[in-house]
Amino acid sequence: MKTAKSKKKKQKQESYAIEVKNLTKYFKLYYDKPNTLKERLVFWNKSKVEKKVVLKNINLKIKKGETVALIGVNGSGKSTLLKMMSKIIYPNEGKIEINGKLTSLLELGAGFHPDFTGRENIYFNASIFGLTAAEIDARVLDIINFSELGELIDTPVRTYSSGMYMRLAFSVAINVDAEILLIDEILAVGDQHFQDKCFAKLRELKDSGKTIVIVSHSLGYVQKLCDRAVWIYNGEVKMDGKTEKVIEEYLKVCG
Amino acid sequence: MFKELYNYRQLLKSNIKKDIRGKYKGSFLGVLWSFVNPLLMTLVYAIVFPYILKDTGDNYVTFLVIGILPWTFFTTVISQGTYCILANAGIIKKVYFPREILPISIATSGLINFLISCLIIFIFLIFSGVGFSIQILWLPLIILTQYLFSLALIFITSAVNVYIRDAEYIINFIVSMLFYATPILYKAETFAGSAIEWIIKLNPMATIITCYRDVLFYQSLPHIKSLLVVLLGSIILLWLGYKIFKKLEKGFAEEV
Numbered sequence: 001m002k003t004a005k006s007k008k009k010k011q012k013q014e015s016y017a018i019e020v021k022n023l024t025k026y027f028k029l030y031y032d033k034p035n036t037l038k039e040r041l042v043f044w045n046k047s048k049v050e051k052k053v054v055l056k057n058i059n060l061k062i063k064k065g066e067t068v069a070l071i072g073v074n075g076s077g078k079s080t081l082l083k084m085m086s087k088i089i090y091p092n093e094g095k096i097e098i099n100g101k102l103t104s105l106l107e108l109g110a111g112f113h114p115d116f117t118g119r120e121n122i123y124f125n126a127s128i129f130g131l132t133a134a135e136i137d138a139r140v141l142d143i144i145n146f147s148e149l150g151e152l153i154d155t156p157v158r159t160y161s162s163g164m165y166m167r168l169a170f171s172v173a174i175n176v177d178a179e180i181l182l183i184d185e186i187l188a189v190g191d192q193h194f195q196d197k198c199f200a201k202l203r204e205l206k207d208s209g210k211t212i213v214i215v216s217h218s219l220g221y222v223q224k225l226c227d228r229a230v231w232i233y234n235g236e237v238k239m240d241g242k243t244e245k246v247i248e249e250y251l252k253v254c255g
Numbered sequence: 256m257f258k259e260l261y262n263y264r265q266l267l268k269s270n271i272k273k274d275i276r277g278k279y280k281g282s283f284l285g286v287l288w289s290f291v292n293p294l295l296m297t298l299v300y301a302i303v304f305p306y307i308l309k310d311t312g313d314n315y316v317t318f319l320v321i322g323i324l325p326w327t328f329f330t331t332v333i334s335q336g337t338y339c340i341l342a343n344a345g346i347i348k349k350v351y352f353p354r355e356i357l358p359i360s361i362a363t364s365g366l367i368n369f370l371i372s373c374l375i376i377f378i379f380l381i382f383s384g385v386g387f388s389i390q391i392l393w394l395p396l397i398i399l400t401q402y403l404f405s406l407a408l409i410f411i412t413s414a415v416n417v418y419i420r421d422a423e424y425i426i427n428f429i430v431s432m433l434f435y436a437t438p439i440l441y442k443a444e445t446f447a448g449s450a451i452e453w454i455i456k457l458n459p460m461a462t463i464i465t466c467y468r469d470v471l472f473y474q475s476l477p478h479i480k481s482l483l484v485v486l487l488g489s490i491i492l493l494w495l496g497y498k499i500f501k502k503l504e505k506g507f508a509e510e511v
Contacts, residue, residue, distance in 0.1 A: 027509070037421040083508070087351040090505045102351075110349035113273065124273065127265040128350050136265070 016099060017180050017211035018085060020060040023094035025080060026053045054080050055235045057094070064100070064179075067212045069222040069243065072232040073254055078215045081232070082106065082182050085213070100211070103129050103178035108169035114158035118149060121157050122172055129176045139175050146201075147171035148194070163190050174201055180211045199225070219247055256497075259353050267356050267363075274335075274364035289368050290375060293327040294320075304440055312442070314472075317383040320376055321471050322439035322464050328369035329405055329460060330430055336361040336409025337416050337423050344511035354504045355497070358413050362406040369398070380471065388474035397466045400482060404459055404489040410496030414503040417510050437461045438468075459485045 029050045034040040055077045062068055070078040083089050085096055086104035111128050112121050122143055126136045144153050147168045157165065167190050183202075190198075202225060206212055216222050222229065222243065229246035231239040239246050260267065275286065282288060300323070301316045312318060339357045340347065347354065373394075380386060416422040436454045438445070443465050446452045455461045462485045466477040 035420050037419055037425075040419065088348065088508045104351065107349040111343075111346040123265075124269045127263070127269045128346065128352055130263050130266070130352065132265045133268070 015064060016061050016097075017064045017066070018060070018062040018099075018213070019097040020058050020081075020085075021094050021097070023055060023058040023081075023084070023091045023096065024053070025055045025077075025084065025089075025091050026051045028052075053235055055091075058235075058237060060230065060237065060240075062211060062213065064211055065209045066228060067206050067226045068214070069226040069229045070213065070215045070232055071217075071219070071222065071229055071246070071250055072238075076232045077235045078232050079106070079184055082184050082213065082215055086182055098180065100179035101130075102180040102182065103173065103176045104182040104184075105170075105173040106182070106184045108166055108173065112157055112165070112169065115156055117156055118147075118153040118160070118168055119144075121168070122153075125169065125172045126176065129173070129178075131176065139177075143171045143175050146175065146197075163194075166190055167194055170198060174198070174205075178210070180213075181205065182213050184215045185217065219251075223247060256355075260356070260359075263353055263356060266352055267360055270356060270360040271364045271367070274360055275367060289331075290372055293323050293372070294375070296327075297323050300440055308441060314383045314385055317379045317385055318468070318472055319440070320379045321467055322437075324369065324372045324376060325401060325464060325467055326434065326437065326439050326460075328365050328372075329401065330434075331368070332362050332365040332405040333408060333412070333430055334427060335365070336405070337412040337426050339409070340413045340417050340507060341420075341511055347511055348508050354507060355410070355500060358406065358409045358500070362402060362409060365405070366398070366402050376471065385472060385474075388470075390470040390474050390476060393466070393470045393477050396486070397463060397470070397477070397482065400486045400489060401460075401463050403493055404463070404485065407489055407492035407496040410493070410500040414500045414507075417503065417507055433458065433460060437464055439464060443468075459488065 029052050031050075058081065070081065072078050080089070082104065083106065084091055085098065086102060086106065088104075088106070109125070111125055113124065116124065119140070122140055123133070123136055126139070126143075127133075131139075144150075147153070147164075147170075149164060149168060152160070152164070153168075157168070160168070170190075199221065202212065206225065212225075214222065214226065226243045228241065229239075229243040229250075230237060231246050231250050239249055284291060297316065297319045300319055304319075305311050305315060336358050339361050340354070343357055346352075377387075412422055412426055416426075436451070436458050437460045438455065443455060443461065446455060462478070462481045466482050469475050469477040
């Protein structure tokens with residue numbers, strides 16, 4: 001009896017990819033941040049610290065296979081939430097549970113070394129996402145093809161145009177094969193042709209059952225891609241539901 | 256801890272490669288610089304110190320090389336390691352990965368560099384006529400001790416340096432002072448009976464360097480008890496340093 005119950009509980013838990021429970025995050029704002037020992041000793045009780053609450057008691061459950069958009073005006077806390085989901089920063093209260101391999105594309109080309117070639121950077125960048133050499137070997141052709149860089153892949157990254165740089169970075173990130181993808185406003189990569197391609201790739205990932213969380217201001221893309229939208233306003237969930245409805249309400253207030 | 260590190264082994268590998276190769280990329284001699292530098296240092300000391308020290312003993316140059324190369328390994332790891340979290344601020348803010356990879360790869364790339372520079376020591380041993388003995392079998396244990404000791408230190412210093420930026424300068428000063436409190440230019444017995452002897456006895460690097468000297472230069476048994484004490488101390492310090500690092504790591508992305 002007991003085992004059946006706990007098994008059921010486990011199943012229930014695992015149907016969620018991401019669970020955010022009573023999460024609160026604040027940043028400390030220093031007026032004069034003591035960075036050196038001298039400042040710390042001299043101003044140890046003088047520096048003014050103000051707590052700025054960025055997210056207040058957030059509760060959010062994202063099912064496996066769902067595609068969710070976080071929308072809201074600048075500074076509402078969407079990116080902070082995404083950073084906490086990817087374990088870059090940690091909440092002050094509450095917790096986040098993740099089930100499955102997670103990749104976050106918060107900023108493209110993290111850790112690219114300008115003097116290394118495109119191919120070397122593929123290896124380095126993909127290893128940051130936790131891939132082994134064999135796994136990267138298996139994907140490297142896909143990545144190069146997707147980036148459409150062709151022969152240029154063996155020249156140093158510093159010679160790339162910014163568009164080419166972004167294309168390479170996006171190609172690595174999108175081919176990592178995570179179960180959960182967190183994406184922060186990076187749909188606007190490259191020219192129209194490449195953007196369409198990225199969008200098609202995200203569609204494909206969505207159809208293959210990946211969980212995707214997107215922060216974006218391109219409401220058009222969001223509407224086409226996501227089944228669910230969460231509107232975050234001043235650090236709180238203002239509305240959570242079907243994408244069209246949430247966007248409609250959002251535009252009424254912020255449009 | 257080990258499971259996650261194992262999952263990210265490729266990152267560790269490419270990071271070590273980047274630390275070794277990336278540093279000198281674009282310079283004419285490339286990686287060779289990490290060997291030319293200590294050798295030039297040795298040359299300077301070898302010219303100057305016979306005038307200062309009364310008794311430098313035979314084969315002073317070989318004597319120096321055996322002290323200076325391990326010391327270079329130590330200082331490189333400490334100075335790069337202390338700065339390694341700040342140096343990677345860019346990726347720390349953007350991606351998740353086990354942060355301990357950064358200090359570990361600094362210590363390991365230092366280790367690889369040192370293993371290569373052991374060849375230089377061997378060349379000196381051969382051409383000075385000192386030669387080798389069976390005691391050389393102790394070498395791996397001594398190197399391991401030094402590796403664990405410096406890794407333990409940079410776990411702490413790299414994490415603290417994020418919050419207190421002075422740490423870097425304080426540590427660099429301490430390290431350069433320690434150079435004189437370590438029997439590198441002189442024999443450990445030089446200060447026997449004086450107050451300085453105690454500083455040398457308490458300095459783990461002095462024990463390590465003395466062990467290198469014993470097994471390579473004097474070809475005698477190293478002081479095994481002291482070596483094991485330093486090894487054990489390093490393991491405890493490593494555990495402690497790792498705890499401190501893990502505790503402070505949560506604030507890295509916000510502080511760097």
